[in-house]
Amino acid sequence: MAHDKLAVLIDADNARPAIVEGLLAEIAKIGTAHVKRIYGDWTKPDLNSWKDALLRHSIQPIQQFRYTVGKNATDSAMIIDAMDLLYSGRFDGFCIVSSDSDFTRLASRIRESGLTVYGFGERKTPEPFRTACDKFIYTEVLAPATATEVSAGVKRRTAKELRSDSQLMNLLRNAIDAAADDNGWAGLGAVGSIVNKQSPDFDPRNYGYARLSALVNGIGLFETEERHIGNGKHMYLRLRSGKK
Structure with a gap:
């Protein structure tokens, strides 16, 4: 592209x-x-x-x-x-x-x-x-970034604010479910692709995070792991057990 x-x-x-x-x-x-x-x-x-x-x-x-x-x-x-x-x-x-x-x-x-x-x-x-x-x-x-924010026009959301955003959480959960393997793990790239197809205006920066991986970690409800595939590292995630 x-x-x-x-x-x-x-x-x-x-x-x-x-x-x-x-x-x-x-x-x-x-x-x-x-x-x-x-x-x-x-x-x-x-x-x-x-x-x-x-x-x-x-x-x-x-x-x-x-x-x-x-x-x-x-x-x-x-x-x-x-x-x-x-x-x-x-x-x-x-x-x-x-x-x-x-x-x-x-x-x-x-x-x-x-x-x-x-x-x-x-x-x-x-x-x-x-x-x-x-x-x-x-x-x-x-808008130009500041020392503490990804963009001067957007304030970073806290974990509590992110978790209370039902639209965001439903988007991520549904995308993980759609991309997950038998053990519930989903590649971050696949999750991002599904989310963008469902919601064209989705962007981690809307929540004050530079990347989807940072947003996922900011929410704090997902297990994550890095896997070495070929010559690169790829992030996988799944919902923590008992978290709905």
Whole structure:
């Protein structure tokens, strides 16, 4: 996946320039951004804060005038460009940066064509858009890290807080059950893959942990062990006996 050719499309009205460095670093983990475009009405002063970031990171601004009050012409321009890029056949995936549910159908349409869709948006992003993506990453986790936190935008959850999060615990338990062998052990990689398929917006960083292994250890309800397979080490886990 590291060699995927990606088209990055940013909705300037629904994203903040402070996330750009973290965003592009995240995108670099999954592929190469062959196209980087950002859409907005650049004649308006409220987008001035973007200009330094665009120059620094070679992001191409696309001008879209607001023809009618209350109508978002930016969304239409992004969608039209995305379809043109899709039909070009030059890309393996798209990164859609917005907290706007108007891009839900676009994400679904791109996936129908067999390409991967990565969504990036704030926690307020409506669920339909989040679940329409193969993977959705909250932009709060892209804020620069501090000495004590994985991200300046997310506070680390305690073991008690993690255990009381029924949605998180059910996701992990169900994934472990699905990936487990006869002794109840499941590979961490398989667990992570199942969780991401069930919940595209799952990310250990949402809870203040850099990796899934750290999140699992932070919960404190799972047995873990490292196994040497081939030339590498792989983590396995299972629910501790008597823990439900």
